[in-house]
Amino acid sequence: MIWQLDLLILLMVVICAIATITIRDLLGAAIVFGAYSFLLCLLWAEMGAVDVAFTEATVGAGISTILFIAAIFRTTRRSKD
Amino acid sequence: MKTLALLATILTGAILLYGTADFAPWGDPQSPPNRHLSTYYIEQAVKETHVPNLVTAVLGDYRGYDTMFELVVIYCAGMGVVAVLRRSDS
């Protein structure tokens, strides 16, 4: 475990998490959420939990982003608040 | 309302951070979670199942019940979406 790399990834995870809840455009928020999942996957791979990282990369960054975009396609792109 | 929500979030986060202080150190072989079952799996899993990947051995054999209901949960989610949304005849 390299603590500098850990700190960098954690910082980017926090930035992505805050960006996800502040962006008004829901499509952009879904994409940033995919980036957040991918950064978490990097963090887990770096900590040695390769199976969890694999699941996070496929489900979190892959399928759930597509399902979010499909839901936005059927509803609206604008956030109410 | 928004400040209330922010306060609740910060309070929950602070309590969770306080809780992590009691966690075992990362990767410590002497910590309580690593002394009970982990040693048994590391020593016996390959001998008992012939699966070199310990994660697969634990998920598929020792904790097979857990994985089975994981699949059942996903199956129920899929069937629920089909039952609620699908309107085609095919």
Add this chain to the structure above:
Amino acid sequence: MKSLQALAKDGGGDNLILQTTIRLTVPFIQLFGLYVIVHGHYSPGGGFQGGVLLGAAFILIALGYDLPTSKRHFPVRTNAILANSGALIYTGIATLCALLGGYFLDYSILTRLLPIDPIEWRSLGIFLVEVGVGLGVMCIMLSLYWDMASGGQMEEGL
């Protein structure tokens, strides 16, 4: 900010670069998904991750082309049958273990069906169960995408 429906209408039609890329990469994604399922005993991966990869390959076809094309490659009826049989394989093997006189999910008792070493049966049982998980997850991910992208009409999607 244009809505996604308007964007899909404006830039609609066939995109040659996208479709050629998808046609070339989908076989490799599927091969990698099968590898992840089958090689789960020796490397990270297993039924769940491999099934999601296989489902993502079909979702990629539905994204780049359209829903009818993906329904032609993977009919809805086959999807339903495979999703059910995936869940049935897992629970069926578990129940079979109990019916043969062992514990629920104790694969070593299956040696009464096919007389090989009980420890080898535990390894083989994990593999069979992972195949069931992969089948179920693949079909359910694809049907989730179909229903959510088309609103249940199954005619046009993203």
